[in-house]
Amino acid sequence: MKxxxxxxxxxxxxxxxxxxxxxxxxxxxxxxxxxxFTRVAVGGLSPLFIGAGRAVVAAALAALALAVTRQHLPxxxxxxxxxxxxxxxxxxxPLLTSYALTVxxxxxxxxxxGLLPAATAVAVVLRTRERPSRSFWVFAALGAVxxxxxxxxxxxxxxxxxWPDLLLFGAVVSAAxxxxxxxxxxxxxxxxxxxxxxxxxxSPLMIALTTASAVASxxxxxxxxxxxxxxxxxxxMFLGFFAWYRGLAIGPMAPVSQVQLAQPVITILWAWLxxxxxxxxPTVLGGLAVIACAALAVRTRLTATTTTPMTTPTTxxxxxx
Numbered sequence: 668m669k670x671x672x673x674x675x676x677x678x679x680x681x682x683x684x685x686x687x688x689x690x691x692x693x694x695x696x697x698x699x700x701x702x703x704f705t706r707v708a709v710g711g712l713s714p715l716f717i718g719a720g721r722a723v724v725a726a727a728l729a730a731l732a733l734a735v736t737r738q739h740l741p742x743x744x745x746x747x748x749x750x751x752x753x754x755x756x757x758x759x760x761p762l763l764t765s766y767a768l769t770v771x772x773x774x775x776x777x778x779x780x781g782l783l784p785a786a787t788a789v790a791v792v793l794r795t796r797e798r799p800s801r802s803f804w805v806f807a808a809l810g811a812v813x814x815x816x817x818x819x820x821x822x823x824x825x826x827x828x829x830w831p832d833l834l835l836f837g838a839v840v841s842a843a844x845x846x847x848x849x850x851x852x853x854x855x856x857x858x859x860x861x862x863x864x865x866x867x868x869x870s871p872l873m874i875a876l877t878t879a880s881a882v883a884s885x886x887x888x889x890x891x892x893x894x895x896x897x898x899x900x901x902x903x904m905f906l907g908f909f910a911w912y913r914g915l916a917i918g919p920m921a922p923v924s925q926v927q928l929a930q931p932v933i934t935i936l937w938a939w940l941x942x943x944x945x946x947x948x949p950t951v952l953g954g955l956a957v958i959a960c961a962a963l964a965v966r967t968r969l970t971a972t973t974t975t976p977m978t979t980p981t982t983x984x985x986x987x988x
Contacts, residue, residue: 704896733860733867756841
């Protein structure tokens with residue numbers, strides 16, 4: 668009887684891992700349009716309006732979904748954790764990337780943001796108190812160096828590292844923290860509930876910023892630019908997180924975070940197809956270097972940390988059987 672239950676558990680674990688990766692990849696596919704469409708939107712809308720306004724659009728949808736489904740309010744501790752999520756993915760990443768993309772090309776930005784998988788893995792390590800091997804930190808550091816070097820070379824040298832690159836690195840840190848905390852919180856509240864509550868929590872500030880931006884610089888966007896803004900609000904800021912946080916919640920979080928490695932490649936492809944941005948060898952080589960380092964960092968962490976979480980639940984369930 669125990670042998671049969673063990674086989675069932677093994678299959679369930681494999682299915683769960685595959686399901687988490689698929690949901691994560693779907694989320695990354697949705698996010699891969701964010702940089703090109705932000706680049707389109709800044710042609711007629713201010714960065715502040717885009718960064719805050721898309722959160723207002725998403726918050727309206729979130730409030731409606733929460734009200735219709737009559738979700739229970741989070742606890743006080745969960746509200747504090749939701750504030751971390753909101754600060755990272757609702758405010759930090761959208762605002763910082765919007766300002767950066769007023770100058771930086773979408774392809775260049777995608778490569779710098781390619782550091783996000785390793786950054787997310789670091790955030791997960793710090794948040795969950797896991798202890799990966801030394802090689803993990805080596806590859807994570809190499810990824811950071813590769814990203815900084817790429818950005819510097821694109822701007823004429825280390826001494827001429829531009830402010831858009833600093834904003835992009837800040838966006839990476841913000842998103843990594845928001846992803847890690849949101850993934851953990853999704854296991855308690857649910858995936859779409861987590862991003863919905865974070866949006867509602869941040870809505871007063873985002874509404875104020877959007878209003879101030881609209882007054883200071885009235886929007887004068889074309890229909891295409893408004894469509895790009897609509898995608899950022901509905902998909903990048905809302906629906907995409909349904910899949911992404913669900914994938915992280917199903918987990919394990921480290922393997923799911925690995926699918927982010929595909930995002931810069933896909934984003935550069937969209938930038939080439941949609942914006943007709945040239946893809947030169949510096950972009951290709953820089954992207955490969957960042958992705959390779961991030962892949963090695965996350966892969967090393969997987970090898971070091973996935974054994975214990977996979978075996979502990981099996982032991983508990985066997986005793987229950």
